[in-house]
Amino acid sequence: MSNTPSPEPSCCPRCAKLARARARFCDACGTPLHPGETSHSDREGELKHVTVMFADIVNSTDLVAGLSPDDAEAILNPTVTIMLDAVQAFGGIVNQLRGDGVLALFGAPQSQEDYALRACFAALRMHERTRSSEQRMSLRVGLASGLTFLSTTGISIAGVYGAFGSTLHLASRLQSMAHPDSTLCDASTRVAAGPSVEFTSLGQKALRGFSNQQDVFVLTGVHHRISRFSEAVSRGLSPLVGRDSELAELNKIAARVLAGTSAAVSITGEAGVGKSRLAWEFTEQLQAGGWRIVQADAVSYGRDVPYQLIGSVLRSTFGIDPSIEPSASADGIRKQVAEIGDATVHLGALLSLLALPLGEDAAAWGPVGPQA
Ligand SMILES: Nc1ncnc2c1ncn2[C@@H]1O[C@H](COP(=O)(O)OP(=O)(O)OP(=O)(O)O)[C@@H](O)[C@H]1O
Ligand SMILES: [Mg+2]
Numbered sequence: 001m002s003n004t005p006s007p008e009p010s011c012c013p014r015c016a017k018l019a020r021a022r023a024r025f026c027d028a029c030g031t032p033l034h035p036g037e038t039s040h041s042d043r044e045g046e047l048k049h050v051t052v053m054f055a056d057i058v059n060s061t062d063l064v065a066g067l068s069p070d071d072a073e074a075i076l077n078p079t080v081t082i083m084l085d086a087v088q089a090f091g092g093i094v095n096q097l098r099g100d101g102v103l104a105l106f107g108a109p110q111s112q113e114d115y116a117l118r119a120c121f122a123a124l125r126m127h128e129r130t131r132s133s134e135q136r137m138s139l140r141v142g143l144a145s146g147l148t149f150l151s152t153t154g155i156s157i158a159g160v161y162g163a164f165g166s167t168l169h170l171a172s173r174l175q176s177m178a179h180p181d182s183t184l185c186d187a188s189t190r191v192a193a194g195p196s197v198e199f200t201s202l203g204q205k206a207l208r209g210f211s212n213q214q215d216v217f218v219l220t221g222v223h224h225r226i227s228r229f230s231e232a233v234s235r236g237l238s239p240l241v242g243r244d245s246e247l248a249e250l251n252k253i254a255a256r257v258l259a260g261t262s263a264a265v266s267i268t269g270e271a272g273v274g275k276s277r278l279a280w281e282f283t284e285q286l287q288a289g290g291w292r293i294v295q296a297d298a299v300s301y302g303r304d305v306p307y308q309l310i311g312s313v314l315r316s317t318f319g320i321d322p323s324i325e326p327s328a329s330a331d332g333i334r335k336q337v338a339e340i341g342d343a344t345v346h347l348g349a350l351l352s353l354l355a356l357p358l359g360e361d362a363a364a365w366g367p368v369g370p371q372a
Contacts, residue, residue, distance in 0.1 A: 010033055014031040015028050015029045025147070030047045044153040048147070048150055049107055049148075050106060050115060050148045050150075050167070051116045051189055052105060052143070052170075053087070053119050053123065053141060054142045055126060055140070055141040055175065056100055056139065056175060057138070058140055060099070060100035063076065064076065073099070077099075079137045079139075080097070080100070082133060083101070083130075083139070086123075086129065089122065091106065091118055091300070092105060092122055104122070105161070106118045108148075109150070115145070116145050117192075117301075119145075119189070120143070120183075120189070124183070124221065124222060126141065127183070131181065138180035139180070139181065140175050140182070141178060141219075142171045142177070142178060143174065143183060143184070143219070144189060145167065145186065145188040145192050146170075148167050148168060149164040149165055151163075170186055170210070173209065182218055184217065184218060185219050186216070186217075187214070194228075195231060196222055197219065197221075198221045198222065200218045201215070201217055227276070237277070243277075247281060250282045251282075253265060294313060294316045294317050295316050296309060296315075296316050307353055310353070311353060314350070314353065315354065318332065320333070326356050327356075327359070330356040330357055330358075330359060333347070333350065333351065334347060334361075346365075347361045349365065351365075
């Protein structure tokens with residue numbers, strides 16, 4: 001069995017795209033082109049769709065000029081820690097760490113469907129936290145997405161890879177071009193991140209080392225997360241086929257709830273089989289019948305965020321729009337709670353859970369300890 005890929009062009013066994021001569025993996029979908037070959041490099045690396053992040057502290061050389069190494073550490077480390085925390089919070093891995101910056105990968109070693117979105121969230125969090133930190137340092141961040149070869153050849157540290165491919169170089173170029181406090185992204189990151197992320201186009205730019213001009217975008221923010229199914233709804237759904245028995249079953253449960261019981265229903269099934277559609281059809285029917293629908297989404301990268309799902313339920317219940325001033329949202333909640341007239345609601349706890357300003361309720365919340 002040969003260790004050398006065929007020099008002849010071949011087609012991908014999965015997506016049928018014509019492959020480059022000598023290519024080991026399909027450029028379009030990453031499938032191994034010669035699965036029978038047990039070559040050395042097949043065993044020690046993987047081609048993956050990832051978002052590569054380069055993030056650096058602006059002017060770090062000037063900041064530490066003339067300082068001893070441990071003083072330099074004291075100055076820069078709090079900001080580097082913020083960068084590491086942001087990468088980890090959104091499920092990225094830090095592949096290289098310097099005293100003033102990181103190279104991080106999103107979508108590896110486990111594939112993540114929303115790798116580019118996670119990278120955008122992490123970049124925004126880094127800027128926000130470094131700006132508001134005591135050191136008030138500025139960062140330059142570059143994000144680029146695409147197929148990247150992650151090699152473990154010659155690396156004995158778990159979780160660290162040799163990363164190869166033009167995506168890496170592009171992310172590095174974008175990082176060095178970014179203005180302080182900003183993130184530049186390539187076109188693939190913009191597409192992969194989806195419609196919940198906002199970008200401003202800088203047009204096409206010539207980048208050193210790249211023969212073609214590259215579309216460059218500034219990452220400007222994330223609006224309320226739009227699920228893939230909500231996108232499908234806004235594009236228009238095809239007529240519903242079948243699902244009569246499932247809807248009848250759900251309606252029976254709703255009738256029991258109306259009679260005074262409570263119920264939780266779990267819908268499970270293969271990806272794309274129609275779980276979200278069934279839930280949507282059902283809630284549409286309920287809404288038409290006068291029910292009030294509270295919708296909350298759990299997001300995979302929110303696993304480490306305390307009370308993420310209950311926070312989402314409460315935001316939906318109180319109709320909190322993230323674009324509204326936090327103090328206005330807090331006032332809105334106070335008003336709604338007063339209308340309900342339930343004396344057991346602890347406003348301080350509620351506002352604190354939603355990270356909203358406590359205002360006059362701080363006095364009642366402050367003394368409450370975990371034992372209370
Ligand atoms: N019974 C149905 N009739 C017509 N179209 C359907 C039906 N069920 C699902 N679809 C359509 O198929 C597509 C995929 O369905 P949906 O998003 O509900 O799947 P899912 O199981 O939630 O997928 P995922 O596991 O990826 O979240 C959607 O465009 C949806 O409108
Ligand atoms: Mg779904």
